[in-house]
Amino acid sequence: MIDISLPQFEFPVLESGWVWLAGAGPGDPGLLSLHALNGLQQADVIVYDALVDERILQLAGNETEIIYAGKRGGKPSPKQSSISIKLVELAKSGKRVLRLKGGDPFVFGRGGEEALALVEARVPFRIIPGITAGVGGLAYAGIPATHRGVNQAVTFLTGHDQNGVAPDQLDWDALAKGSPVIVMYMAMKHISLITEKLMNGGRSAAEPVAVICNATQQHQQVLDTTLGSCADDIAKSGLKPPAIVVVGDVVNLREQLNWIEPALARTSQKEEEPAL
Numbered sequence: 631m632i633d634i635s636l637p638q639f640e641f642p643v644l645e646s647g648w649v650w651l652a653g654a655g656p657g658d659p660g661l662l663s664l665h666a667l668n669g670l671q672q673a674d675v676i677v678y679d680a681l682v683d684e685r686i687l688q689l690a691g692n693e694t695e696i697i698y699a700g701k702r703g704g705k706p707s708p709k710q711s712s713i714s715i716k717l718v719e720l721a722k723s724g725k726r727v728l729r730l731k732g733g734d735p736f737v738f739g740r741g742g743e744e745a746l747a748l749v750e751a752r753v754p755f756r757i758i759p760g761i762t763a764g765v766g767g768l769a770y771a772g773i774p775a776t777h778r779g780v781n782q783a784v785t786f787l788t789g790h791d792q793n794g795v796a797p798d799q800l801d802w803d804a805l806a807k808g809s810p811v812i813v814m815y816m817a818m819k820h821i822s823l824i825t826e827k828l829m830n831g832g833r834s835a836a837e838p839v840a841v842i843c844n845a846t847q848q849h850q851q852v853l854d855t856t857l858g859s860c861a862d863d864i865a866k867s868g869l870k871p872p873a874i875v876v877v878g879d880v881v882n883l884r885e886q887l888n889w890i891e892p893a894l895a896r897t898s899q900k901e902e903e904p905a906l
């Protein structure tokens with residue numbers, strides 16, 4: 631059990647035969663929830679995805695078995711159904727299972743599908759939400775997802791569907807007209823098509839865009855651009871996924887709210903100061 635005692639709150643026990651389906655947040659281990667940490671410290675086995683930061687796995691117990699269920703080295707990821715089957719098998723064999731996913735398990739994370747498989751197999755489970763990249767990643771770039779007087783709505787969308795193509799199911803004209811801020815996951819591959827669709831729907835080429843790569847991680851990079859230049863700027867920059875692309879006037883707040891770069895500069899200055 632986690633060594634944090636809170637009066638009037640008892641951390642749950644991860645029982646044998648249970649699966650906890652937890653979000654690990656976008657990277658920075660400090661963004662884990664206490665429930666997720668509690669799960670990491672109790673699990674017999676952890677099944678984790680590509681986007682879970684390695685430093686988080688170090689919080690697991692020494693005896694914990696750690697199973698990788700993501701994509702690596704360009705190889706195709708295990709089929710979703712085989713991951714669900716594995717979770718059910720582990721639970722049925724009496725293990726205490728932590729299924730750890732990047733960000734939030736229920737935001738473009740297929741956590742719902744895994745949970746449904748557990749329901750079908752009558753495996754008891756708990757859901758532990760995580761900080762999703764589309765909110766936490768923005769905050770680490772100094773961009774509020776909503777800001778009074780700027781936007782009263784925000785849309786989260788994915789630039790890929792299950793087949794890897796830009797989602798034709800989305801009504802881009804409606805999004806362009808109706809959503810002042812659009813936060814896009816998995817949008818890098820089809821960025822030129824997506825930005826074109828938004829501009830065709832009436833969005834200005836001058837609208838600010840930020841591309842946040844490896845958000846909240848040590849090598850976070852942010853590209854400031856516009857809807858019209860975004861695709862070219864991404865290509866020139868060589869930036870690679872994982873990235874969140876955010877479109878809308880909230881991006882302008884970054885000029886004043888970009889807290890992390892000054893904080894990092896202060897840390898490195900301190901390191902360079904001669905010892906007294």
Ligand code: SAH
Pocket residue numbers: 656657681731732733734735736737738739761762763764767814815816817842843844845846847871872873874
């Ligand atoms: N469940 C996750 C999303 C998984 S989909 C969540 O809630 O955050 C994978 C996509 O999420 C990536 O292609 C990227 O668009 C985004 N993403 C996840 N982690 C990220 C990070 N640290 N930095 C930038 N984008 C990230």
